[in-house]
Amino acid sequence: MSVDVPARSAVASPPALTKDRPLTRPRPSRATGRRRLGPGRPVRYGWAVGPVLLFALWAAGSAAGLLDPRALPAPWTVAATAGDLIADGRLQNHLLTSARRALLGLLFGVAAGVLLALVSGLSRVGEALVDGPVQIKRAIPSLALIPLLILWFGIGESMKVITIALGVFVPVYIHTHNGLRAIDNRYVELAETVRLGRTAFVRQVVLPGALPGFLLGMRFAVTAAWLALAVVEQVNATSGIGYMMELARTYGQTDVILVGLVVYGLLGLVSDGLVRLVERRTLTWRRTLAG
Amino acid sequence: MSVDVPARSAVASPPALTKDRPLTRPRPSRATGRRRLGPGRPVRYGWAVGPVLLFALWAAGSAAGLLDPRALPAPWTVAATAGDLIADGRLQNHLLTSARRALLGLLFGVAAGVLLALVSGLSRVGEALVDGPVQIKRAIPSLALIPLLILWFGIGESMKVITIALGVFVPVYIHTHNGLRAIDNRYVELAETVRLGRTAFVRQVVLPGALPGFLLGMRFAVTAAWLALAVVEQVNATSGIGYMMELARTYGQTDVILVGLVVYGLLGLVSDGLVRLVERRTLTWRRTLAG
Amino acid sequence: MASHPGRLSPAVVRIEDLVRSFDGRRVLDGLRLTIHDGEFVALLGRSGSGKSTLLRALARLDHDVRGDGLLTAPDNVSVVFQDARLLPWKRLLENVVLGLDTPDAQERGRAALAEVGLAGRERAWPVELSGGEQQRVSLARSLVREPRLLLADEPFGALDALTRIRMHALLRTLCARHRPAVLLVTHDVDEAIALADRVVVLEEGRIAADLTVDLPGAHRTGGPDHARLRARLLAHLGVDLTGHEPDGGSGDETADGPRGEYEPAHERVRDTEEIPA
Amino acid sequence: MASHPGRLSPAVVRIEDLVRSFDGRRVLDGLRLTIHDGEFVALLGRSGSGKSTLLRALARLDHDVRGDGLLTAPDNVSVVFQDARLLPWKRLLENVVLGLDTPDAQERGRAALAEVGLAGRERAWPVELSGGEQQRVSLARSLVREPRLLLADEPFGALDALTRIRMHALLRTLCARHRPAVLLVTHDVDEAIALADRVVVLEEGRIAADLTVDLPGAHRTGGPDHARLRARLLAHLGVDLTGHEPDGGSGDETADGPRGEYEPAHERVRDTEEIPA
Amino acid sequence: ALDAQTTASGKDLADTKIPAEVSPDTELIVGNPSLKVALQLSGQIDKLPFKVEWANISGGPQCSEAFRAGALDVCSAAEIPSINAHWTGLDTKLVAAAFRKDPYANPIYELGIAPGAGIKSLADLRGKKIAYSPGQAQGALVLRILDKAGLGQDDVELVELASTGDVYPTALGNKQVDAAPIADVNIKRYLKNYGEQGATTLKHGLRDDPAHLWVLTDSVADPEKAAAIRELVKFWAKAQVWIDRHPDEWVEGWYVKDQGLSKEDGEYLVKRSGHPVIPADWTKAIERQQQTVDLLAKEQKHDRFDVKILFDRRFEKVGARAAAEAGGAS
């Protein structure tokens, strides 16, 4: 499991510059010697290896005839279908509609999640009121909620956005709340002694302290937004990626389903990557195992 | 938002014992004075307030005729239905089946999640291989995966357990991995200097360090297991709480649906509570905002 | 050198009968202490004797202290914690000016950082600092404020001799300017004598000694009076300088030991005492 | 008192031309140092001069040190970090015996905890300890091991005089038993002289002074030789004891100053130098 | 996107002989939960001369998913799933057909009308919002209703809404749509819940009664399995007769015990479903299905095809004969 990635060493350079030779090099792990226990430096584009490999396996399996094309169409079939869908503008349309819904839902959901997390994280009464119901909401499958949602919010756009927001707000709430609760008490004491006001406390201690948690929550929130589409776009939708998939499912159009899955996968990878980028940018102060 | 819960003060006691009078009492927050910024001590049974209030609202709304009984039957209707279902043994049966599936799925899912998180958290090659595909999996709605899962694992019990495990492993993986990566580098250095072997490092530093993350993941995992039931028990199931709800939905038995929702809610609350109990037990060493 | 001199300035801190226990173990047990306005008190005591616990109680951070006496302390307290306690997600300057909302906060913060020798590092992250640098930032943070009471828990522990001397000077300047009451925890008896008006020793949960330092400025670091005070304090801490009479150190030693220097290896440890567990 | 005495025992640590920069700022710059088997070296230096950085490099924790020289250090190193660095999720005893897999690990851990005055606290959590107690646990953790090289970064900084003396004795016992090479960072010149065979001073990224302490045991804490060595070291750190000649401290001062005591308030700060930023 | 997928080949099996004897080792996976219960209640289940694994699967999408995965041999479904299967490249056959004796009086679906929608006849649908789920039987029914009313898709507002659970009655009661096809118990519930506000239902006057045994072509192409399926069709036909003759046992055993409905609901459903007919001649059925295909091909832009390839007429007489033996109508 141990991998020893050489420290980014100086490139071969004229003798005068050999001063930059790394002096302690992580050594291959031997039973006796000291070994490096952390994961080492990030591999460049390492994140792409898995997905590319997965794709390669799929392509190879299809080409070798190991995969039943009725069950799992070959990548080129899927690509062709995607091409058709794009050519007649359908895929873009679906994506655009879905993206609008997802973004709106994300917006409201994140706002609600953070707000409720603050209410519940900073006061015991708030916690008593908010936390339980959130746990209940979280435990109820959204599929089962659809009739109730229709009842309360109709079948229009607002119902869809609300449902997405409901899906989004849960991970944001839980993670932010957990992040809040995990802030070292020593910092709270510090804030008290420098006489931070409550808002300043929230802004300067609570929010940055809970930021890692919040960002982890965001990683779930973005996918939750896309996932919620699969449910809400079953209701009175005429476009959207979820609608496209639902339709394909009732018809059993495996290739369209796969186009949808690939799109979902890409959306997931991209939005997760975005959140991670923000994570790296805003959490520069962390000196953690990730290095 | 600020609540000042009095420090658990000594009960009224004979003069000789007044030594135990708390000397610094958190004061009501005033603009000028010092205030307590942390949330204060946990309120006993505070967690129950929200759910109880929710229930009270539901009951009051139903009694006052504000809630449409067609959409949201009154608590007593639901209770009566639940009573019937319990009397003829059906509810217990469904629950038992579901619990078996959920537990099995949980078991495999958690094992897989932790293992993969270790592989991916401790080595860059592991990360390159594992992380991307997990993100993709996570981004794909399980509803949309069902056709593929049926394809690969048939329509029997194993397919159901696998689907649940797939739903469970994602949050366990992400949170454990995140927990791993958030372990302070200083502890890794320490482990290196006391020459911990790799397994000892994992056992003594990595796992306990990632425990808070893992437990947060578990909170999502347990609900994920229950939620997955709603999806998998639509496929070739003859019992189970998800099957019960699906059946009730096709026949429009709103009261049975609500019994299902309530059961889901209770299951969510209880399993979340269990994980939190474990959290409190195992994380005694943390001195955090939660206090 | 009598303890508790009658003073006229009002009391800033007044503690009577303070009790604090952890899991039944009484760390502070009926402690009494009064600190007057503008007074500089040094607090000595063994490791684990409860110094930090006392400071936390005074800063009103500890809501589990009990007793039937009273505990008054001003609201406007500034604390230098034993750990530097910098917010890891804020850069140095932001850490220093935390909670300061005067318009010149930034400038003052910059000046304070410069005073502790960290000019130009305003935008560094706390993790990038050496131990002593972190401690200095924490000091700077309390220097930019104007507290009525300054509680400092070993603020110079991780500093080299030169930097320490500079920090002493800095603290003196601050005290001269705003005249806050100061309670300074230190392990360095010389430091205590050099800086404080009064030195108190915490032992077994109470103030076991309370000595006024009324040496004239020039004699704060030498001379027989100084040596006597020093020996007495060290004796309270269990270190016997005399080398001859294992004296409990109860008052009027004469000029002692060969030279009364701080001589770690020669100093005798009273064998009857154990390090507090 | 010549630097670098010819020795026969083999070198445990050999560093030539070590460079370490942070964001372009060179903290260690062509540093050379050799430590022989069983040698006790004290490392002095201003706050931020790079002492901890050097220790990290020696412990092979820093994979970004560069240079065209060499860096050899044994695998069997034990480190007392500047922060106590206790695993917060392990109780004291577990922290002490971390990574120790001999059958008597528990007993040895218990004994070590007792030696640092924490008997009976085996099952406490690190957060429940006072600053000095944490430091002692960290010390105990390195004492239960038998390293070839002990790197200790201000291990006594947060301890009171008495506890410090006991810890000195403990360290001496350990050294006598296993004879590890020791590199001890300290800010206390007296401590350095009392404990070490050799004292080196880190300045501007290099070893600026390397003095052998060849005082006989009894003179380690007094006498003119001791005072001279002490003054010289303090001068290297920028503290001038003479009060008269602002000497750079480059070699052979004679018995200096009125009494050569450690007198913080009187000691002169060389005005030409700035505290390293 | 249907054009993206090739349609099923529609393998012709007419000349493939089915062995007379069925091997007891043959195993079928059958998705027909009510058949299982009927066989249990009538004591026939142990007499099946081959092995059966019962799957609790029914309905178009679910069965085709399982077919695709090769996890199912036989399933029960109406006519639409087999049509969609053909269009999406899944080769299937219908091996048995049952209808209702008085199909217009005993329809499965009725058109639910939202309170105040003011729809009294099919012609009133013009300009109204109608719930529509392409791909589902309900969707096809809506198109057929419009066709009957002489309306095109542009003359009404089709609101795409998947018909899962009680989504349609909820949407109707909530006046989100003006009309939607609802079935069985939902009709009763809907009228009970919203009748006071003026909710009504409208009979569409179309035949929506076909019930089929639907099999994977691969299964009937396998002689061993084909023989077993032939036996299964016999048991199925006898079961239909048994159910018709034993309404009380059926209500109790199926609706109440198995499906968790009240006795009242069960009786209502038994009454609604009328009496079964198992014809020995499929010609009429094929004609009707061809019309449906033609309509769907036009409205949903699929390729027209000849539905004969969906019917495995080797089994045409099997069901009717067995039913007659059991004394049922044909």
Ligand SMILES: Nc1ncnc2c1ncn2[C@@H]1O[C@H](COP(=O)(O)OP(=O)(O)OP(=O)(O)O)[C@@H](O)[C@H]1O
């Ligand atoms: N949260 C806690 N739980 C249990 N015991 C505690 C806790 N905090 C402090 N103690 C104990 O109380 C005693 C006093 O601690 P305190 O931190 O006040 O000592 P101190 O005088 O500051 O010591 P030092 O000079 O080493 O910092 C110690 O023995 C410590 O172990």
Ligand SMILES: Nc1ncnc2c1ncn2[C@@H]1O[C@H](COP(=O)(O)OP(=O)(O)OP(=O)(O)O)[C@@H](O)[C@H]1O
């Ligand atoms: N990760 C880092 N990033 C940037 N600068 C760093 C980092 N670590 C250390 N430094 C800088 O390197 C210099 C040397 O640090 P080091 O910790 O070695 O000092 P030190 O001699 O141990 O000081 P002290 O006695 O205060 O502990 C300091 O100026 C410090 O700010």
Ligand SMILES: [Mg+2]
């Ligand atoms: Mg302390």
Ligand SMILES: [Mg+2]
């Ligand atoms: Mg350091």
